[in-house]
Amino acid sequence: MKAQNQESSSKLKLTAAFVAESLEHSIKNNQRVEFTAVVSDSRKVVKGCLFVALKGEKFDGHTFIDSAIEKGARGIVYNKDYKFKCNGTVSSFPVENTESAYRELARHWRMLFNIPVICISGSVGKTTTKEILASILKGKLQHVLKTQGSQNGFVGIPMTLLDIREEHSAAVVEVGIDEVGAMEKHLSVVIPTVSVLTSIAEEHLEKLIDIETVAVEEMKALSFVAEKGGTIVVNLDDQRIRKAAEAIKSSDIIYVSLIDDTNRHAYSFSDAQFIRGSIVGVDEVEITGFGLKNVKFKIPLLGRHNARNFLLTVAVARVLGLEVDEINSGLQTFQSAGGRSDVVKMKDGTIVLCDYYNANPASVRAGLVLLGQFAKLGTKKWACLGDMLELGTSEEKLHRDLAHSLIKEKIDHVFLYGPRMRFLLDELQKLQFKGELKHFASHEALAEELSKSIKADGVVIIKGSRGMRMEEVWNRFKEREV
Known part of the structure; x- marks a missing residue:
């Protein structure tokens, strides 16, 4: 087009x-x-x-x-x-x-282009999903525009749209929200033809207040496109999305689920509208539906949450007519956005999960699960966690709640940074956490202690909100190899 x-x-x-x-x-x-x-x-x-x-x-x-x-x-x-x-x-x-004018100019410019415009929204996984999808589409479409980095707000969205040119065959636009009403404003500018909602979780609660409000606002990304006659991709594994999607009246819905023993027989959609996958080994997903049958793909990023994001991108690719060989060809061009589920193996065998770009409760829990998956029997696990920001009045509870995930995943060493992480420190102490537990006043002190305590073949995750700059821990820790 x-x-x-x-x-x-x-x-x-x-x-x-x-x-x-x-x-x-x-x-x-x-x-x-x-x-x-x-x-x-x-x-x-x-x-x-x-x-x-x-x-x-x-x-x-x-x-x-x-x-x-x-x-x-x-x-x-x-x-x-x-x-x-x-x-x-x-x-x-x-x-x-000028901000309103910028957005209005972008809206008019976008309307000149009759190409697929895919909206990627959600509480967790937007940037990763956007990067994977843009890469996959290159397997068939020569020029694909995508949001640069995480420029997904009132300035970043018009910046992306105003970069559309005649040579572009599709645009993948990341849309983020941090206040009530933002989604509607963004969608009126983007005017998507396809919408993918990755997940609904606690995010930006300073203005979005609670998870119920987050759900209402995020779901607008699907209902808006459905009302305009576009295609929406529904993540059935997110119970809030699944329930809210029942109210959407559309004949152009693709359902996606990562199947395991808990939901293997939960759905009865036809193959024409249901893409289901199962994890095979460590880094493969076997997919059936929408013309595919037991097709295996190597996923670009590890972890169950990333496998699910990959399924969402395959759904969009199939909607846009990509074949298996084109999907695989596009995947070869994928490059991580940096600091998002990056796996680094150091010379001594230590594995570091660099997931420091951002954090909210859902993404931290997913990261801890991934940490557990990497650890072999007997391997020690370190979690280096910085504050989760913008959680409003729920910040104490949500930091404390992470204690149960750390215990469930049998994390051996918990190193914390930031004033809000003292809530988690206190909760773990109350629960008589049996591993090593320390709080640090600086990135330098945390990185130094990590370097001293970690053993060969250990597994580490480094994670925190953008404002906590947890990449400083990684930058200092990796210096030990220089």
């Missing part, structure tokens, strides 16, 4: 006239100016671009307008209360709110 507009796809250009029309703005000159890109980060200004001066709590892009023009920006979108005199060679677009 190709990009379309009222004239011809070969003439699709991001002109000053298009920007003016999108923003309901009048422009008297420079209408034919064609912008090379749309940029909101002053450090990334390129010659001929349109610079959008965003204003946040800690920054104000308006202070960089002059610099952007000096670097070659040919157009400026700015808040109209900002006193700015534009010379005749630069197109100016004064607006009420």
Whole structure:
């Protein structure tokens, strides 16, 4: 499918006239100016671009307008209360709110393209699922646009959409929320044709309040697309998604489940709409459904949670017409986003699960299960955990609750960092945790103790919220091999 507009796809250009029309703005000159890109980060200004001066709590892009023009920006979108005199060679677009204008411009630009736009949302696993899917699609589609990193919010989403070009055959857009109403706003800009919801779990509870609110907000990603006649992929293994999806009326639903002895006979969907898989060995999944029968794939990241995410991507790939050989070909291009279930084997045989990019209760529990799966009989296990942030009034309870997972997975050494992890420390002490239990005041101290205590063939997980910068523990720990 190709990009379309009222004239011809070969003439699709991001002109000053298009920007003016999108923003309901009048422009008297420079209408034919064609912008090379749309940029909101002053450090990334390129010659001929349109610079959008965003204003946040800690920054104000308006202070960089002059610099952007000096670097070659040919157009400026700015808040109209900002006193700015534009010379005749630069197109100016004064607006009420630059962030809203940025999103509106992205929405209009996205509407010009008649390509599959896949929305990846959920409390856990968005970025990993997005990366796997974008890689798989390359097995058939030459040019696939994807969200860079975890740019999944009010700025990152329009940034991604404004990068769509005529050569793109599909776009994989990650959508994240941290407040009520955000999902609806994001979807109105993305306008997805396919929607994948990975999971529902405790996340960003400072504004989302509780798991029930999270569920309501996240499910909008599926209901929105279903109402528009698009395809939705339902993760049956998430009980909240499964239950809420029962209310969605659509004939274009693909159901996905990772089968084991607990749910082997739980569902009776037809093969045409049900993709089911089972883990084979350590790194393979056998999949049946949607034209596949007992087909084995090597999964790019280990762990049951990642196997389930892989199933979701296979469902989308099959919807878009990819065959088994194309899926496997695309998988060869996969590269981890970094700090997400990365497995590193060190010279002495120690295995480190670098899962430090982010954390919430569900992802920590999944990481501990993966840690247990890696450990051989008799192998010692270390869990290095930093605070889980943005959990609101539930933060104490949710940190304490991790104690049961640590005990269940028989973790031998628990090293903690951050003020909230003192709740977990206290809970483990109350439960008379039998392993080694320590809390550290710094990344350096934790890494030093880990280096001293770990034995050859040990297995370690390093995990924490983005703001805890647990990669510092890994960076210091790995120095021991230098």
